[in-house]
Amino acid sequence: MRYKFCPECGGKLIQKPIGDEGLIPFCESCERPWFDGFSTCVLSVVMSEDNEVLLIRQSYGDTSKFVGVAGFMKPNETAEQAAEREISEETGLEVLELTYLESLFYEGRDQLMLGFLARVKKGTLKLSSEVRAGEWFDIDTAEKTVREGSIIQKLIIDAKERIK
């Protein structure tokens, strides 16, 4: 998102050269620049002790596709805390070990996705209302089940390398 008005005072922003950054939207009343904004999200490959991957189908949007467990980060939260919170909220599963994989930018949605491999103890799923279904797959099947070229597919491939 490119700012046109100041999110603090509502004033119209001017374009001002800022250091090496080039022209940046700037509020003359608040005397501060407003760099392009985007959301930061966490996305996890949820994996059991026997290397099975949990994929979910959401209750909103395209409910037919299997996706990973993801969500928006909240202010004052670390990415690790956000990943654990989303897994707990959406599946009821407890994270035993969390490994950072990589970050990928979701251009269509202006979201920076921070990818994790989350080891969980396989247990009874307590799905939130956001989740329609959850299913365990062996890792190769999981890779083929998610949308081709998707960010979760890249993370599953990355996770597969780690567990070799």
Ligand SMILES: [Zn+2]
């Ligand atoms: Zn302002």
